[in-house]
Amino acid sequence: MVDQTPTRRALLGWLGAGIAAPVLAACGSAAEAKSFPVTMSEAAWRQKLTRAQFAILREEGTERPYSSALNDEQRRGTYACAGCGNALFASTTKFESNTGWPSFFRPLPGSVGTKTDFKIGFPRTEVHCADCGGHLGHVFDDGPRPTGKRYCMNGAAMGFRPD
Numbered sequence: 001m002v003d004q005t006p007t008r009r010a011l012l013g014w015l016g017a018g019i020a021a022p023v024l025a026a027c028g029s030a031a032e033a034k035s036f037p038v039t040m041s042e043a044a045w046r047q048k049l050t051r052a053q054f055a056i057l058r059e060e061g062t063e064r065p066y067s068s069a070l071n072d073e074q075r076r077g078t079y080a081c082a083g084c085g086n087a088l089f090a091s092t093t094k095f096e097s098n099t100g101w102p103s104f105f106r107p108l109p110g111s112v113g114t115k116t117d118f119k120i121g122f123p124r125t126e127v128h129c130a131d132c133g134g135h136l137g138h139v140f141d142d143g144p145r146p147t148g149k150r151y152c153m154n155g156a157a158m159g160f161r162p163d
Contacts, residue, residue: 006048034113038084038132049083052156057134060119060126061154065100068155073102077162079153086111086131087152087159095144099151104151106144112151114139127151 017018039128045058053063062092070079079089088111089104097103109129117126127136136157145151 009034027077034076035131036129036131036133038086040132045083050156053082056137056157057081057156059130060117060135063101063139063154063156067100068102070102070158070160071100073160074146075160075162077160078108079104079158079160081129081132081134081136082157083134084129084132085159086129087161088112088129089153091163097143097150099150099152101137101152102155102158104144104153105145105147105149107151112136127153 042058046054049057049073052063073091073094076091078087078091079094080087085145087108089107093104093106095103095105098120107127111152112127113130113133117124123140127139128134129136134157135154137153140150140152141148
């Protein structure tokens with residue numbers, strides 16, 4: 001009979017792998033690295049954006065819930081990236097999620113990209129502008145029909161253009 005008891009070295013290896021995997025994933029990968037059509041230096045972004053917009057779009061921050069006027073916006077129109085003006089969401093896809101952030105069930109085609117975010121210890125899907133790479137928020141699988149998605153966006157990361 002062969003002894004199947006794990007060795008101390010095996011246990012330490014498993015522990016190390018369990019810690020290393022999320023740390024390495026949080027650092028991103030070459031596959032996630034991407035260049036965007038709209039690029040600026042950090043100084044140019046700081047000059048163009050408000051402090052809140054810069055913190056969210058360029059530093060992947062999050063605004064306080066219920067702090068954005070866009071949360072209550074009801075007019076027909078288009079929500080666009082505050083960094084580059086890229087059209088992101090049609091007002092017809094907005095819904096009240098009761099989360100405190102503007103929420104949508106579908107972005108405009110080709111307007112956003114996603115990547116895995118481990119900043120709070122478990123994976124979430126981060127949403128960014130396809131044109132400038134600015135952080136917009138996250139997407140979750142608890143939205144309404146027809147997509148079942150909830151694109152939970154930071155209002156400060158967007159502007160609104162009425163029809």
